[in-house]
Amino acid sequence: MSDFDVVVVGGGFAGVTAARDLSGAGLSVLVLEGRDRLGGRTYYREFAGRDKKLEMGGTWVSPGYQKYVTSELERYGIPTFQSPEPEQFGWGLDKSILRAPFPIPAAEWVAFERAITTINTQAARIRFYEEPLGQDGLEDLDVSFEHFVDAMELPPTTREFILAWPAFYFGAYPSRLSALHVLSWVAGWGNSSMAWLTELTDKIVDGTKNLVDRIIGDSDAEVRLSTPVDSITEGSDGVQVTTRLGEVFTAQAVVVATPINTWGSMTFSPPLTGSHLAMAQEKQAGESVKIWALVRGVDDNFFGVGWHTSIKWLATEYTTEEGSYLVGFASAAADLDPSDPADITRAVQEFLPEAEIVAVDAHDWNADEFSQGTWMAYRPGQVMAHSRALQEPRGRILFANSDLASGWAGWIDGAIESGGRAARAAQDLVQK
Numbered sequence: 001m002s003d004f005d006v007v008v009v010g011g012g013f014a015g016v017t018a019a020r021d022l023s024g025a026g027l028s029v030l031v032l033e034g035r036d037r038l039g040g041r042t043y044y045r046e047f048a049g050r051d052k053k054l055e056m057g058g059t060w061v062s063p064g065y066q067k068y069v070t071s072e073l074e075r076y077g078i079p080t081f082q083s084p085e086p087e088q089f090g091w092g093l094d095k096s097i098l099r100a101p102f103p104i105p106a107a108e109w110v111a112f113e114r115a116i117t118t119i120n121t122q123a124a125r126i127r128f129y130e131e132p133l134g135q136d137g138l139e140d141l142d143v144s145f146e147h148f149v150d151a152m153e154l155p156p157t158t159r160e161f162i163l164a165w166p167a168f169y170f171g172a173y174p175s176r177l178s179a180l181h182v183l184s185w186v187a188g189w190g191n192s193s194m195a196w197l198t199e200l201t202d203k204i205v206d207g208t209k210n211l212v213d214r215i216i217g218d219s220d221a222e223v224r225l226s227t228p229v230d231s232i233t234e235g236s237d238g239v240q241v242t243t244r245l246g247e248v249f250t251a252q253a254v255v256v257a258t259p260i261n262t263w264g265s266m267t268f269s270p271p272l273t274g275s276h277l278a279m280a281q282e283k284q285a286g287e288s289v290k291i292w293a294l295v296r297g298v299d300d301n302f303f304g305v306g307w308h309t310s311i312k313w314l315a316t317e318y319t320t321e322e323g324s325y326l327v328g329f330a331s332a333a334a335d336l337d338p339s340d341p342a343d344i345t346r347a348v349q350e351f352l353p354e355a356e357i358v359a360v361d362a363h364d365w366n367a368d369e370f371s372q373g374t375w376m377a378y379r380p381g382q383v384m385a386h387s388r389a390l391q392e393p394r395g396r397i398l399f400a401n402s403d404l405a406s407g408w409a410g411w412i413d414g415a416i417e418s419g420g421r422a423a424r425a426a427q428d429l430v431q432k
Contacts, residue, residue: 015257020218030222041371042055056362066411069211119193125182171330177380178380257400257422262370289330309350
């Protein structure tokens with residue numbers, strides 16, 4: 001006799017979605033979350049020393065293009081609101097900060113058009129949402145994005161502009177990032193590269209926590225926080241889950257809803273094999289550094305993207321009486337130390353040298369043992385080698401997280417997609 005029908009390990013969006021769907025199917029469900037909160041790689045909390053609540057992790061949704069998160073928002077009647085429209089600009093290209101609204105010089109416009117056309121055309125080859133990203137015939141795209149861009153032989157400003165976007169969107173250097181994964185997001189936006197600049201503006205009213213709480217609150221699942229899992233052991237008639245404190249729970253199936261980069265921190269018996277083992281060892285490349293800075297002296301909404309700058313994307317998100325809250329992303333901890341206020345100040349002032357930095361805040365996702373990195377960024381070769389197999393169950397153990405999505409891998413939408421798929425598979429396994 002099992003303690004539960006299904007144990008879900010991890011309480012991010014994939015985990016809570018799986019728990020709700022399984023509970024709704026009449027199954028008994030236990031959620032084990034290592035942190036003292038739900039939400040996974042999203043984290044809505046107050047800025048240190050201030051009353052202002054901000055997103056320290058995943059934030060934006062794109063309702064016109066991301067069908068799974070849109071469905072959840074509509075289900076619970078949760079509205080979104082938009083980031084402010086930029087009023088001043090800073091482009092860190094050609095070893096300088098350009099202040100024009102559009103940074104590409106007229107002499108490069110034809111090359112820029114050729115690059116955008118190439119990217120959109122190659123993205124259109126992807127059957128987005130239909131099946132895992134490692135689709136037959138796309139092998140030539142599973143190279144580094146830097147290699148993909150350099151094959152176009154672009155002039156310098158256009159090259160740097162295009163490389164900068166995935167550098168902050170994925171939180172990985174383009175040399176370590178699969179072009180196929182980058183192009184999949186272009187496909188998701190209707191094969192439009194320019195949508196990267198215009199379509200990602202929506203945020204969830206009252207934060208990502210609002211949606212997480214509504215999803216898990218819509219279930220009868222038992223939730224245990226601050227309960228990290230040590231091992232998962234599969235037997236002939238069930239699965240045993242052991243926590244670090246030695247508690248043991250049995251179930252007919254287990255959904256592992258933790259990030260790929262954490263799989264090596266748990267002991268699986270029998271051990272992981274194939275693509276699950278390979279990815280647990282190789283890890284995905286996402287190592288973004290997200291920071292917030294409360295600044296004065298920036299009166300107009302700022303928007304900046306840079307290639308040679310420490311921060312690859314910096315923008316005004318909120319304006320208050322005490323100043324403006326700017327959010328920034330660096331590609332890696334090697335570029336920016338999220339624990340060092342002086343380093344954050346230096347990086348912000350690369351774009352805004354006259355700004356007064358009042359306070360800074362960040363969550364170090366790379367040092368966080370329950371994430372060990374940020375959102376999904378496939379390395380070159382990983383998509384074709386592993387994306388399909390990663391969605392497959394291993395006996396009574398199923399896997400779910402944003403990393404494993406067929407569509408928006410790395411996004412809240414992808415986590416919800418993956419959690420729903422794992423729940424359906426677990427239900428079939430338990431009820432067959």
